[in-house]
Amino acid sequence: MAITLYELAGADPAIRFSPYCWRIRLALAHKGLAVKGVAWRFTEKSKIAFAKTERVPVLVDAGKTIVDSWRIAEYLDETYDLHPPLLGGTPAHLRFLNAWTDGVVHPAIARIVLKDIHDVLAPDDQAYFRETRERAFGMTLEQVVADRDTTGVAALRAALAPIRTVLRAQPWLGGEAHDYADYILLGSLQWARSVSRFPLLAEDDPIAEWHARGLQLFDGLLAHARRA
Amino acid sequence: MAITLYELAGADPAIRFSPYCWRIRLALAHKGLAVKGVAWRFTEKSKIAFAKTERVPVLVDAGKTIVDSWRIAEYLDETYDLHPPLLGGTPAHLRFLNAWTDGVVHPAIARIVLKDIHDVLAPDDQAYFRETRERAFGMTLEQVVADRDTTGVAALRAALAPIRTVLRAQPWLGGEAHDYADYILLGSLQWARSVSRFPLLAEDDPIAEWHARGLQLFDGLLAHARRA
The missing domain is CATH 3.40.30.10 (Glutaredoxin)
Structure with a gap:
């Protein structure tokens, strides 16, 4: 099954x-x-x-x-313990990257693509999304993303600085090979990529080079996914 | 030897x-x-x-x-591989916490204790420290810490949010037992603690409870260290 x-x-x-x-x-x-x-x-x-x-x-x-x-x-x-481990030899060590991505990277991405998410939703979901998100942010979806070209994208790129530091030392967040560390952040970028054409990363950002490799993993699972 | x-x-x-x-x-x-x-x-x-x-x-x-x-x-x-490992089963996974602490937590702590560091230094070091740090920050040491009671300490406590998330799931950053994950951040707090009496953490912060346990590790290595 x-x-x-x-x-x-x-x-x-x-x-x-x-x-x-x-x-x-x-x-x-x-x-x-x-x-x-x-x-x-x-x-x-x-x-x-x-x-x-x-x-x-x-x-x-x-x-x-x-x-x-x-x-x-x-x-x-x-x-599935005979397959390559996802969480590595000390899973507890990955919780911080997971918590930081959820708590720091996601709000920064939301400030950029929140309206784009709304726009891909089915009508019932659009009403639900607008109501719940506007209550959470205390402003309209349009207001949340109003400065995305300036402070919004700058804040995200600044927040990602520690990822750049890691990628200077090793090719993947998992080390020599990709694992769940990479999938955590690749998932976040794919969230934005699925709903929006807004360029989150500068072309010369070392994270963009890692992202390009990530898009091609598993026969291009991320690269070939449907986008808005 | x-x-x-x-x-x-x-x-x-x-x-x-x-x-x-x-x-x-x-x-x-x-x-x-x-x-x-x-x-x-x-x-x-x-x-x-x-x-x-x-x-x-x-x-x-x-x-x-x-x-x-x-x-x-x-x-x-x-x-010393017969002793308990410091970096765990996948050392590459700890690089992110290390990079984040150096790149996010340290600047936030510096905004609070920079002048206190200066004050504990020997005279030659004081002159060197003031010159190099004031050049790096583009302002005087006194100006760097001027708002530490308000925006300075608030920024540090906000930045530490992902640590709180991890400590809700497990007692140590290393998981069930403390390891280098904990020592990374304990070292940062000890930096401030050695030079300053400024309370970095609110008393009811879950990180303060973890810090209290950390201070007692290894017969109180951190708790008993000399402070200014």
């Missing part, structure tokens, strides 16, 4: 854009596991109620249901 | 304050290795010229000289 992954999708069901779902897509490819993706939308709460969650990714494997991207990555390492 | 560690010192040679040297002090204690600390001051370049560097830590062990805290940690794991 194939693994099933519930993934956040746009009005076009082929547009899958959740950074957390992309982490797991990459993790499954890393493990060489086949997956059946199921498009899910923000307002389809009942569709994943069986997993006792309101958010994706939700992974179903051999009758087991696992939620939360970090927990799914742990599950894949525990269950 | 004991291991020798050249450490940055104040006018009072018992005040050792470099965050990078504290990382190595903790790393040596983790490995159960004895060390002879040698006080070194910014302007004593000739004293470490043998190591072809102008910065500490410099470690000398069995005729070998190693510089740079990260490289020293790697050396200790390679050389």
